Amino acid sequence: xxxxxxxxxxxxxxxxxxxxxxxxxxxxxxxxxxxxxxxxxxxxxxxxxxxxxxxxxxxxxxxxxxxxxxxxxxxxxxxxxxxxxxxxxxxxxxxxxxxxxxxxxxxxxxxxxxxxxxxxxxxxxxxxxxxxxxxxxxxxxxxxxxxxxxxxxxxxxxxxxxxxxxxxxxxxxxxxxxxxxxxxxxxxxxxxxxxxxxxxxxxxxxxxxxxxxxxxxxxxxxxxxxxxxxxxxxxxxxxxxxxxxxxxxxxxxxxxxxxxxxxxxxxxxxxxxxxxxxxxxxxxxxxxxxxxxxxxxxxxxxxxxxxxxx
Amino acid sequence: xxxxxxxxxxxxxxxxxxxxxxxxxxxxxxxxxxxxxxxxxxxxxxxxxxxxxxxxxxxxxxxxxxxxxxxxxxxxxxxxxxxxxxxxxxxxxxxxxxxxxxxxxxxxxxxxxxxxxxxxxxxxxxxxxxxxxxxxxxxxxxxxxxxxxxxxxxxxxxxxxxxxxxxxxxxxxxxxxxxxxxxxxxxxxxxxxxxxxxxxxxxxxxxxxxxxxxxxxxxxxxxxxxxxxxxxxxxxxxxxxxxxxxxxxxxxxxxxxxxxxxxxxxxxxxxxxxxxxxxxxxxxxxxxxxxxx
Numbered sequence: 001x002x003x004x005x006x007x008x009x010x011x012x013x014x015x016x017x018x019x020x021x022x023x024x025x026x027x028x029x030x031x032x033x034x035x036x037x038x039x040x041x042x043x044x045x046x047x048x049x050x051x052x053x054x055x056x057x058x059x060x061x062x063x064x065x066x067x068x069x070x071x072x073x074x075x076x077x078x079x080x081x082x083x084x085x086x087x088x089x090x091x092x093x094x095x096x097x098x099x100x101x102x103x104x105x106x107x108x109x110x111x112x113x114x115x116x117x118x119x120x121x122x123x124x125x126x127x128x129x130x131x132x133x134x135x136x137x138x139x140x141x142x143x144x145x146x147x148x149x150x151x152x153x154x155x156x157x158x159x160x161x162x163x164x165x166x167x168x169x170x171x172x173x174x175x176x177x178x179x180x181x182x183x184x185x186x187x188x189x190x191x192x193x194x195x196x197x198x199x200x201x202x203x204x205x206x207x208x209x210x211x212x213x214x215x216x217x218x219x220x221x222x223x224x225x226x227x228x229x230x231x232x233x234x235x236x237x238x239x240x241x242x243x244x245x246x247x248x249x250x251x252x253x254x255x256x257x258x259x260x261x262x263x264x265x266x267x268x269x270x271x272x273x274x275x276x277x278x279x280x281x282x283x284x285x286x287x288x289x290x291x292x293x294x295x296x297x298x299x300x301x302x303x304x305x306x307x308x309x310x
Numbered sequence: 311x312x313x314x315x316x317x318x319x320x321x322x323x324x325x326x327x328x329x330x331x332x333x334x335x336x337x338x339x340x341x342x343x344x345x346x347x348x349x350x351x352x353x354x355x356x357x358x359x360x361x362x363x364x365x366x367x368x369x370x371x372x373x374x375x376x377x378x379x380x381x382x383x384x385x386x387x388x389x390x391x392x393x394x395x396x397x398x399x400x401x402x403x404x405x406x407x408x409x410x411x412x413x414x415x416x417x418x419x420x421x422x423x424x425x426x427x428x429x430x431x432x433x434x435x436x437x438x439x440x441x442x443x444x445x446x447x448x449x450x451x452x453x454x455x456x457x458x459x460x461x462x463x464x465x466x467x468x469x470x471x472x473x474x475x476x477x478x479x480x481x482x483x484x485x486x487x488x489x490x491x492x493x494x495x496x497x498x499x500x501x502x503x504x505x506x507x508x509x510x511x512x513x514x515x516x517x518x519x520x521x522x523x524x525x526x527x528x529x530x531x532x533x534x535x536x537x538x539x540x541x542x543x544x545x546x547x548x549x550x551x552x553x554x555x556x557x558x559x560x561x562x563x564x565x566x567x568x569x570x571x572x573x574x575x576x577x578x579x580x581x582x583x584x585x586x587x588x589x590x591x592x593x594x595x596x597x598x599x600x601x602x603x
Contacts, residue, residue, distance in 0.1 A: 049408075051410045051413070051414075053413075098589050098592050098593060101592065101596045102592070102596055104408070104409060104410060105352050105409050105410060105413060105552075106548065106552065108352070108410065108413055109352060109544045109545075109547070109548055109552075110548060110588070110592065112541055112544060113541055113542075113544055113545040113548065113585050113588055114585060114588075114589065116538070116541045116542075116545075116585060117582050117585035117586065117589075120581040120582045120585075121582065123581075124578055124581075234537065234538075234541065238417060238421070241414065241417075245414070274429070275425060275428040275429045275433070276425060276426075276429045277425070278421050278422075278424060278425035278428070279421070279422050279425035279426055279429065280425075281418075281421055281425075282418045282419065282420070282421030282422035282423075282425060283418070283422060284418075285414060285415070285417060285418025285421060286400065286415060286418040286419065286422070288414075288418075289404070289411050289414050289415040289418065290400060290403065290404075290415070293407075293411070
């Protein structure tokens with residue numbers, strides 16, 4: 001436990017001083033948004049072993065809704081975010097209700113196909129701006145007092161939301177509800193025979209995960225000032241899987257570590273190698289699946305706890 | 311002559327296009343079903359192999375003067391061989407794990423293949439000429455039938471039929487089906503199951519590449535041509551019932567036709583109609599139309 005505390009204190013200090021040390025705040029915020037997205041995704045993959053291959057649908061549609069309400073309709077920042085999350089939640093409820101009826105590989109294919117449906121709707125709907133996406137989304141202010149237009153202010157706002165989400169997820173995982181999810185992950189027939197209506201638990205986890213993914217998407221739209229088709233695309237769904245896998249699925253810090261690595265890689269590599277970035281991302285995928293299935297955090301935990309638990 | 315205010319010729323034209331797409335869906339979902347049946351892996355790279363098949367034909371013609379008819383044989387062989395190498399190097403090590411890892415691995419492979427082709431040839435589409443023998447159209451009186459499209463449908467359906475017979479009616483197919491049911495027992499009868507698995511994957515991948523070559527003259531050859539197609543094919547497979555070979559062929563064709571019809575009646579929905587049907591089918595029959603639990 002003490003090692004954990006040290007790690008968290010160190011991370012908190014790093015997060016607090018990072019923009020003061022001259023790290024580019026917009027980049028840090030992007031990392032935080034994707035880390036939140038990956039944490040939300042991990043709630044499904046890591047603790048319930050449901051591989052959703054279409055999480056970009058919630059991330060992206062929430063980004064669009066928030067962006068549209070704030071930029072075009074003049075909504076406030078908080079209301080815009082809440083509306084975005086509400087849409088992601090509804091979408092998660094509908095898609096989840098269809099998808100949780102099947103397991104494993106089928107679940108992955110169904111979530112993927114339904115996310116593609118959302119993608120095409122976003123492509124054709126008027127309010128999303130089609131191929132151009134939504135541009136120039138203002139950040140607005142908090143309660144009419146704190147101006148979020150300044151990068152550093154926005155950074156601390158995003159950090160605060162991220163920490164809240166992180167704590168919420170760890171509360172969920174450690175709650176009785178989270179224990180049932182883990183029981184389902186471990187042995188589904190047994191969980192059924194004990195008397196749990198597992199479809200309801202799975203759906204609840206799915207809706208929670210979709211809503212938090214939506215929150216990440218809304219924040220991302222506000223941070224960068226735009227929402228585009230790539231936010232709802234298959235590629236983004238793949239990225240969040242990679243972040244979770246690379247960092248370590250089923251660990252708390254794994255998705256955060258993975259998001260850091262993937263976003264940093266993309267930021268620097270896309271200037272350096274252009275289209276070849278997807279080759280590198282694909283290669284990391286292959287390496288992760290073949291030899292690195294626990295991810296960074298998973299491997300480190302194993303080193304500390306010894307090999308007896310494997 | 312018009313139906314619902316749309317000229318009949320336009321409807322028939324779209325239906326023909328739908329049939330062409332449907333026959334590609336059938337060919338692709340057939341390969342997916344066969345691979346899933348024996349390997350238990352959902353091959354996400356199927357769209358990428360389809361793309362590689364089309365590119366193999368394109369590269370063959372541009373740089374080596376290989377004509378369409380040779381490409382029809384050589385491209386599936388080359389891509390199938392690549393599939394065999396991938397199975398031996400990577401997939402083989404994942405069989406004892408959760409099948410989700412196979413999905414993730416093949417997703418990574420698809421990213422690599424698409425990235426390489428985009429790096430080499432750029433993202434824009436390339437056109438592949440229709441072979442001289444199949445140019446032009448037949449005037450059926452009520453519509454013009456482009457000969458190449460008719461050929462693409464005919465060729466795909468023939469290959470589907472041959473594959474169906476091979477699997478359902480021959481000794482090799484019986485072995486294959488037995489290995490799907492219980493690989494260990496089949497191995498105990500002295501059959502080389504690992505070899506069977508490798509060649510099945512190669513064959514499934516080859517079918518995808520064949521679809522790619524057939525599609526090359528009717529669609530633009532581009533690195534991303536397979537990435538959205540593979541999702542539609544996933545939906546087709548889910549609708550047909552995963553692992554069901556008949557289901558894959560029938561639902562591929564029918565959904566292609568429905569897509570074509572939607573283009574006439576309500577074009578905005580043509581991209582999503584397959585997914586909507588999938589959602590409806592899942593609510594009504596979670597195992598798919600031809601699937602069994």
